[in-house]
Amino acid sequence: MKTLSKLTKKLHSLKVFGSLESEISCIVYDSRKIVADCLFVAIKGDNFDGHSYIAKAIELGAIVIVCEVLPSNYADFTNVAFIQVEDSRLALGELANAFYDFPAEHLQVIGITGTNGKTTCTFLAKAIWDAAGKSIAIIGTTGIYIADRFIEATHTTPESLELFELLDEIRKSGIETVVMEVSSHSLVLKRVAAIKFAGAIFTNLSHDHLDFHKTMAEYAKAKKILFDMLQIGAIAVVNSDDSYAELMLNDTQAEKFSIGFSSIKGNIACRNILLSKESTSFSIEENGNIYNLSTKLIGRFNVENTALVAVLALKLGIEFSHIAQGLAQTIGAPGRMERYILSNKAVAVVDYAHTPDALEKALKTCKDLLDSEGKLFVVFGCGGDRDKSKRPEMARIATSLADFTIITSDNPRTEDPAQIIKDVEEGACNNNYSSKIDRKEAIEFAIAKTTIGDILLIAGKGHEDYQVIGTKKIHFSDSELVRKYI
Numbered sequence: 001m002k003t004l005s006k007l008t009k010k011l012h013s014l015k016v017f018g019s020l021e022s023e024i025s026c027i028v029y030d031s032r033k034i035v036a037d038c039l040f041v042a043i044k045g046d047n048f049d050g051h052s053y054i055a056k057a058i059e060l061g062a063i064v065i066v067c068e069v070l071p072s073n074y075a076d077f078t079n080v081a082f083i084q085v086e087d088s089r090l091a092l093g094e095l096a097n098a099f100y101d102f103p104a105e106h107l108q109v110i111g112i113t114g115t116n117g118k119t120t121c122t123f124l125a126k127a128i129w130d131a132a133g134k135s136i137a138i139i140g141t142t143g144i145y146i147a148d149r150f151i152e153a154t155h156t157t158p159e160s161l162e163l164f165e166l167l168d169e170i171r172k173s174g175i176e177t178v179v180m181e182v183s184s185h186s187l188v189l190k191r192v193a194a195i196k197f198a199g200a201i202f203t204n205l206s207h208d209h210l211d212f213h214k215t216m217a218e219y220a221k222a223k224k225i226l227f228d229m230l231q232i233g234a235i236a237v238v239n240s241d242d243s244y245a246e247l248m249l250n251d252t253q254a255e256k257f258s259i260g261f262s263s264i265k266g267n268i269a270c271r272n273i274l275l276s277k278e279s280t281s282f283s284i285e286e287n288g289n290i291y292n293l294s295t296k297l298i299g300r301f302n303v304e305n306t307a308l309v310a311v312l313a314l315k316l317g318i319e320f321s322h323i324a325q326g327l328a329q330t331i332g333a334p335g336r337m338e339r340y341i342l343s344n345k346a347v348a349v350v351d352y353a354h355t356p357d358a359l360e361k362a363l364k365t366c367k368d369l370l371d372s373e374g375k376l377f378v379v380f381g382c383g384g385d386r387d388k389s390k391r392p393e394m395a396r397i398a399t400s401l402a403d404f405t406i407i408t409s410d411n412p413r414t415e416d417p418a419q420i421i422k423d424v425e426e427g428a429c430n431n432n433y434s435s436k437i438d439r440k441e442a443i444e445f446a447i448a449k450t451t452i453g454d455i456l457l458i459a460g461k462g463h464e465d466y467q468v469i470g471t472k473k474i475h476f477s478d479s480e481l482v483r484k485y486i
Helices: 050-059 088-099 118-131 160-172 184-188 216-229 245-249 300-315 320-329 356-368 390-401 417-425 439-449 478-483
Strands: 013-017 039-041 064-067 081-085 108-113 136-140 143-146 149-151 177-181 199-202 235-239 255-260 268-275 280-286 289-295 338-341 347-351 376-382 404-409 433-435 455-459 466-469 472-475
Touching (some): 064 088, 088 160, 108 118, 108 216, 118 177, 118 320, 136 160, 184 216, 199 216, 199 300, 216 245, 235 245, 235 300, 255 300, 268 300, 280 300, 289 300, 289 320, 300 356, 338 478, 347 478, 356 390, 356 455, 376 417, 376 439, 390 417, 404 417, 404 439, 439 455, 439 478
Parallel strands (some): 039 064, 064 081, 108 199, 136 177, 235 255, 347 455, 376 404, 404 433
Antiparallel strands (some): 013 081, 268 280, 280 289, 338 347, 466 472
16 A cells, blocks of 8 residues: 555646545556556547546545546546646656655666567576576567566567566566566557666667558657656667667667667677678777677678677676676567477578568678578568558568468457458569468478478568457467477
8 A cells, every 4th residue: 555645755646636645556547457446547549548447446435536637527536536647658657666665776787679589689688687597577579587587478568557567576586677678569559767777778670560650650659658768877879870769869868879880880899790590790889899709590680789788788797708708698578589499301481570671681691601502492471450451561581582482360350350351462573472371381391392402481470479460369389280290
């Protein structure tokens, strides 16, 4: 139980109606979770408005209502306190932070943002901190990892209430550092607005989530929020080869580090890159200092991920020997360029690539690793009820880079999967493809076409062990299916 007056000390409130001495049992923003003596925050969403549930929340036991617009009959609820705020989402985070006794202030919090590479970066950070004998937790797309405990993720970045509850658990478990994926949605929706980040990484920005952000300019502006939040003493590390890197660093108070890979931009250079089927090595050069690194992760894009995390760790005080040890040992994140040797001696690669840029990078990586006589196959689909503009672009990339493409379903959700595939097919620039709605059938068809020396990229779902068809979540795993053929 927490006293309302203590929770509201840092709240940007407009008006308070009623007593601030109420004892609050918990904070709720989902009216289905109302319990006695709770505080209900009315949030406006795209498909719902929590303000419509205020009367119901009070009927079910809420004794404090936080809202942007007061109900016309608020004065009739004599035993209920109303707090009118300018932004309910911001208020939810501020209240949750206070309710859990400001857990982020006792943790070193690292944020990773960008279109692609966020999950891999979190696992690279964990490998480094583990090698240094330091405790670290992960919050991200593949789940929440707190010591030996695993919690399934419903969002890349949890809603602020759940996020602060997790940070409280992390602090109480004795862990000192947390690395988290920070999505553009979470930044716009103020889920992390109350967190003080010790460091942040920007990986890249490419076409994704334009159903939400509408334009690339708005998408970039959302990512920039993380770097605008950084305070003096924090560390900001960006991929300076990306055209949005300079924007990210504009106006940030953090100490800035930008890494140039193929360009001469940045104050740190990544050089001597050597790629193979089994490993990757490169050097980081800064002010005459050279740091040589190697990793089991493959592909040029993983050079970028690895270098970004290595520099951040170095600037946060991790010894280079531990950085090198951690990166040499790690196998990366689940569902990210997972390799399997099939019984026919072809190689299958399962990857989460679900954006045009990620698919292109994954295909180019596989193409670089092909034997001289080998062929490159790809299976991919596009999700339903999401940004439709990327569908033909992904077909263009696949049919131009792969020898043969199988277009299939991803998570069709409430859209007709056949129509999604038609949208995708519009971008095909060669006649080197076929389409199969059933993902299992598509993968098995692709495996049957491969032979020794070939590579099959199965893209789009990675670590996910389900498909969303209609409104139902059905068990399905690309990796599980592939393992039947190794």
